[in-house]
Amino acid sequence: xxxxxxxxxxxxxxxxxxxxxxxxxxxxxxxxxxxxxxxxxxxxxxxxxxxxxxxxxxxxxxxxxxxxxxxxxxxxxxxxxxxxxxxxxxxxxxxxxxxxxxxxxxxxxxxxxxxxxxxxxxxxxxxxxxxxxxxxxxxxxx
Amino acid sequence: xxxxxxxxxxxxxxxxxxxxxxxxxxxxxxxxxxxxxxxxxxxxxxxxxxxxxxxxxxxxxxxxxxxxxxxxxxxxxxxxxxxxxxxxxxxxxxxxxxxxxxxxxxxxxxxxxxxxxxxxxxxxxxxxxxxxxxxxxxxxxx
Amino acid sequence: xxxxxxxxxxxxxxxxxxxxxxxxxxxxxxxxxxxxxxxxxxxxxxxxxxxxxxxxxxxxxxxxxxxxxxxxxxxxxxxxxxxxxxxxxxxxxxxxxxxxxxxxxxxxxxxxxxxxxxxxxxxxxxxxxxxxxxxxxxxxxx
Numbered sequence: 001x002x003x004x005x006x007x008x009x010x011x012x013x014x015x016x017x018x019x020x021x022x023x024x025x026x027x028x029x030x031x032x033x034x035x036x037x038x039x040x041x042x043x044x045x046x047x048x049x050x051x052x053x054x055x056x057x058x059x060x061x062x063x064x065x066x067x068x069x070x071x072x073x074x075x076x077x078x079x080x081x082x083x084x085x086x087x088x089x090x091x092x093x094x095x096x097x098x099x100x101x102x103x104x105x106x107x108x109x110x111x112x113x114x115x116x117x118x119x120x121x122x123x124x125x126x127x128x129x130x131x132x133x134x135x136x137x138x139x140x141x142x
Numbered sequence: 143x144x145x146x147x148x149x150x151x152x153x154x155x156x157x158x159x160x161x162x163x164x165x166x167x168x169x170x171x172x173x174x175x176x177x178x179x180x181x182x183x184x185x186x187x188x189x190x191x192x193x194x195x196x197x198x199x200x201x202x203x204x205x206x207x208x209x210x211x212x213x214x215x216x217x218x219x220x221x222x223x224x225x226x227x228x229x230x231x232x233x234x235x236x237x238x239x240x241x242x243x244x245x246x247x248x249x250x251x252x253x254x255x256x257x258x259x260x261x262x263x264x265x266x267x268x269x270x271x272x273x274x275x276x277x278x279x280x281x282x283x284x
Numbered sequence: 285x286x287x288x289x290x291x292x293x294x295x296x297x298x299x300x301x302x303x304x305x306x307x308x309x310x311x312x313x314x315x316x317x318x319x320x321x322x323x324x325x326x327x328x329x330x331x332x333x334x335x336x337x338x339x340x341x342x343x344x345x346x347x348x349x350x351x352x353x354x355x356x357x358x359x360x361x362x363x364x365x366x367x368x369x370x371x372x373x374x375x376x377x378x379x380x381x382x383x384x385x386x387x388x389x390x391x392x393x394x395x396x397x398x399x400x401x402x403x404x405x406x407x408x409x410x411x412x413x414x415x416x417x418x419x420x421x422x423x424x425x426x
Binding site for chain 2: 288289292295296299303305306307309310313356357358359360379381383386387388421422
């Protein structure tokens with residue numbers, strides 16, 4: 001049976017974790033590369049398909065690459081499946097508005113996230129991005 | 143005046159209810175029919191217009207019907223209007239990406255939800271789905 | 285170090301603030317002008333570009349103007365940057381489905397919000413709306 005202190009801490013942790021993913025969206029949309037990278041652990045990683053980008057310096061390079069035309073992500077449907085004292089796991093959905101080759105691209109997908117508490121703050125340990133579709137708006141997802 | 147215990151419980155309940163609707167989205171998008179049905183009470187129902195689908199076996203049949211091309215729902219704007227010890231009511235908005243007759247369909251609407259606590263976990267008692275529009279992406283909602 | 289009471293209060297405040305923005309969406313989408321205005325402080329304001337609409341009677345006029353074809357907003361990515369006892373500040377993203385001149389318009393943007401507690405309830409002090417794009421769906425955002 002959790003104590004009052006433990007229950008309050010868990011609620012605060014969940015809130016902070018959800019805000020972490022929200023901060024990510026604002027930082028990406030405003031091409032704030034330093035701000036994005038700061039949301040990751042020192043050895044944190046972003047994974048998409050076979051590609052893994054690991055560590056702050058690799059992440060900085062990766063996110064610099066998208067900052068010319070920053071995607072606009074909207075994160076929703078957050079489910080925190082595991083919450084420990086120092087580690088957590090969650091799933092969340094995402095819709096992203098992108099521009100690629102001069103075309104409007106619309107994306108739907110979800111993240112498998114793991115988080116770690118670093119010096120008191122929750123950070124991304126691993127963001128694994130799964131894509132339902134990433135298609136020109138003019139074409140659609142059918 | 144609510145006690146500390148009651149206040150913490152209410153916060154946890156609200157969190158769990160919001161996660162219930164998020165779990166629903168993930169289960170629908172991945173066509174996890176058993177997972178969807180498990181989020182409903184034994185006599186829970188999904189209502190859309192004149193049509194009510196009530197009870198786990200009817201729900202299983204209903205959600206099996208959508209699983210060939212599962213819709214991708216995004217639930218937002220959750221307002222929990224009533225929260226009791228065993229029952230709750232809320233409204234939330236939803237955007238859904240669907241495929242119908244080989245066409246990309248975009249939907250906006252909202253749910254009037256009622257929930258019940260069953261063996262300690264919040265479940266859908268009734269999901270009433272209201273549609274603003276459900277239109278081909280190529281046509282739009284105007 | 286915050287007390288148990290202070291921590292619970294802060295969590296409740298954050299929840300109520302997020303629900304305030306959700307209530308706003310439902311009120312706008314259903315063209316409930318009185319309901320929208322009631323979410324603002326007596327001298328609250330809505331700002332967009334150079335235009336500031338300040339005070340309940342100006343807000344009522346402003347929101348009446350959009351109620352013929354109400355926009356459907358979806359608010360996400362809420363980050364509460366500052367939370368005091370009576371004042372708070374936050375950022376949130378928004379996607380809006382609109383109809384303008386008979387055309388489907390899709391909008392992405394974000395709000396810089398400030399809130400004040402009035403008679404025990406959080407209200408909008410200032411909503412400053414920033415637009416990434418507000419474009420015909422048929423044209424896209426590229």
